[in-house]
Amino acid sequence: MFNNLIARAIVPVTIAVTGFVVFGCILLYTFIKSDMTDEAILHVDNLAETVSKSARYAMMQDDRESLRNIVSNVGTLTDVGQIRIYDQGGRIRFSGNPEETAAGSTSAEIDPWVSRMMEPGYAERTKTHHDIGGGSGLISVSIPILNEPKCSTAACHFHAANEPVLGFLTLGISSKPLEKTLDLLRSRMIIFSVMVLFLTVGGVAALLRMNLFLPILRLTYCAGQAVQGVRAKDLPKADNKLGSLERDFRQLVQQRDDALQGWQTTGSAQADTGNGSTIDSRLGNKDAGHQPAEAAGPGQNP
Amino acid sequence: MPDINPLRRQVQAKIRKLELLSSSGLWVLALFTALSIGASRDFDFFPDFSPEIHKMLGAAPPTNFINWALVLYGFSAIIMVLTQMTGSKRPRGAFAHFGYLSAFYAFYHFSGDLQENLWAIFTVGMTILSLQSYHVWNYYKDKIREEQEILAELDKLLED
Numbered sequence: 001m002f003n004n005l006i007a008r009a010i011v012p013v014t015i016a017v018t019g020f021v022v023f024g025c026i027l028l029y030t031f032i033k034s035d036m037t038d039e040a041i042l043h044v045d046n047l048a049e050t051v052s053k054s055a056r057y058a059m060m061q062d063d064r065e066s067l068r069n070i071v072s073n074v075g076t077l078t079d080v081g082q083i084r085i086y087d088q089g090g091r092i093r094f095s096g097n098p099e100e101t102a103a104g105s106t107s108a109e110i111d112p113w114v115s116r117m118m119e120p121g122y123a124e125r126t127k128t129h130h131d132i133g134g135g136s137g138l139i140s141v142s143i144p145i146l147n148e149p150k151c152s153t154a155a156c157h158f159h160a161a162n163e164p165v166l167g168f169l170t171l172g173i174s175s176k177p178l179e180k181t182l183d184l185l186r187s188r189m190i191i192f193s194v195m196v197l198f199l200t201v202g203g204v205a206a207l208l209r210m211n212l213f214l215p216i217l218r219l220t221y222c223a224g225q226a227v228q229g230v231r232a233k234d235l236p237k238a239d240n241k242l243g244s245l246e247r248d249f250r251q252l253v254q255q256r257d258d259a260l261q262g263w264q265t266t267g268s269a270q271a272d273t274g275n276g277s278t279i280d281s282r283l284g285n286k287d288a289g290h291q292p293a294e295a296a297g298p299g300q301n302p
Numbered sequence: 303m304p305d306i307n308p309l310r311r312q313v314q315a316k317i318r319k320l321e322l323l324s325s326s327g328l329w330v331l332a333l334f335t336a337l338s339i340g341a342s343r344d345f346d347f348f349p350d351f352s353p354e355i356h357k358m359l360g361a362a363p364p365t366n367f368i369n370w371a372l373v374l375y376g377f378s379a380i381i382m383v384l385t386q387m388t389g390s391k392r393p394r395g396a397f398a399h400f401g402y403l404s405a406f407y408a409f410y411h412f413s414g415d416l417q418e419n420l421w422a423i424f425t426v427g428m429t430i431l432s433l434q435s436y437h438v439w440n441y442y443k444d445k446i447r448e449e450q451e452i453l454a455e456l457d458k459l460l461e462d
Contacts, residue, residue, distance in 0.1 A: 008440065012387055012433055016380050019429025023376055026422045027369060034418075 017200040025189040048171040081138040082172040090118045138172030215241040226253045324442035327435025330396040341407045362413035376426040383433045393438045403427040
């Protein structure tokens with residue numbers, strides 16, 4: 001009975017609390033992941049914008065050495081995985097990795113994602129694009145270097161005014177630090193969920209046992225003792241956690257004791273006629289009469 | 303004494319019906335698991351909607367709104383099932399919950415963020431439907447016990 005009662009009390013609470021905590025953790029993890037990814041994109045955008053502005057200035061000055069230096073320096077930063085400046089045709093002109101420039105590699109050979117954006121017919125050629133969670137393990141941005149009047153009219157330059165895009169800058173930062181932080185967050189959330197589960201189940205079980213099951217077990221023990229003939233005053237003391245149920249039970253036992261005593265008093269006058277045995281048989285008491293608690297045995301008290 | 307055999311048969315039929323109903327929660331759970339497996343494949347076994355239907359449906363709500371709606375739904379659904387349990391009320395609404403959860407899968411699918419939020423819907427769905435299933439099982443087991451007691455009384459009458 002108690003096992004069933006405990007299960008009935010604990011199972012729904014455990015399912016509800018654990019389920020909602022796990023759900024909350026998953027949703028929280030999704031929110032945090034999204035926020036951190038947005039933050040990483042903002043970081044890579046800012047870095048790319050800075051390089052783009054510096055590159056534009058260097059190009060206006062026709063200072064290719066400075067531009068090479070800027071790209072090379074940014075490429076040495078620990079979290080920067082790649083930095084490249086392509087021309088309109090998709091050939092690498094500047095790169096954080098000088099070997100790529102020396103080999104004259106093209107976007108199609110190195111980075112298919114960027115290559116698609118450089119196709120002349122691509123509708124969103126003049127827009128900024130991001131690549132998150134691709135196979136490269138980088139959070140990348142591709143910024144088109146757009147043609148401007150002061151650029152197309154510069155003496156050093158040969159671009160026509162009707163060419164909207166002069167080239168592309170791609171910059172990618174490693175997503176490993178972000179993944180590492182998210183892994184750490186995930187493991188902490190799992191530990192937190194397990195702790196909540198144990199605390200909930202343990203707390204509910206302890207409270208139920210203390211406030212409900214132990215008083216019921218105590219009352220069951222008292223009822224067993226009373227059935228075996230123990231008098232109300234000899235029963236173990238009540239803790240009053242069950243309120244009127246306990247009081248009413250003791251009152252019933254007291255009433256039985258009084259009735260029994262009355263029968264015995266009136267019956268003593270007719271003791272010779274053997275009425276005492278009738279009383280005992282009516283009460284269904286095989287031990288024929290009261291017993292002190294010690295004599296009644298341990299009962300079922302845990 | 304009137305013939306009590308028809309009454310016995312009636313009680314036995316009721317017990318069989320209640321036994322069937324007591325496992326209905328598990329059927330809904332199984333259905334939801336199957337739906338979740340489909341969702342994990344991004345419902346690739348369904349044909350794609352035509353651009354006209356997409357246009358008619360309009361743009362999907364922002365993922366953030368769907369997330370908050372899911373939190374609100376999950377919280378209120380759990381409270382609702384727990385209230386039903388404490389009140390020993392007849393369990394109802396398992397299929398409605400299945401419908402709501404399917405709608406969440408559909409919303410996330412159309413907003414393009416289903417894979418990111420799949421585990422969130424799956425967890426909240428399993429929680430709600432497990433609670434509901436537990437309530438269904440307990441409720442109908444109690445009813446079966448009552449009917450079995452009636453049957454035992456009828457058997458005693460037959461023996462007498």
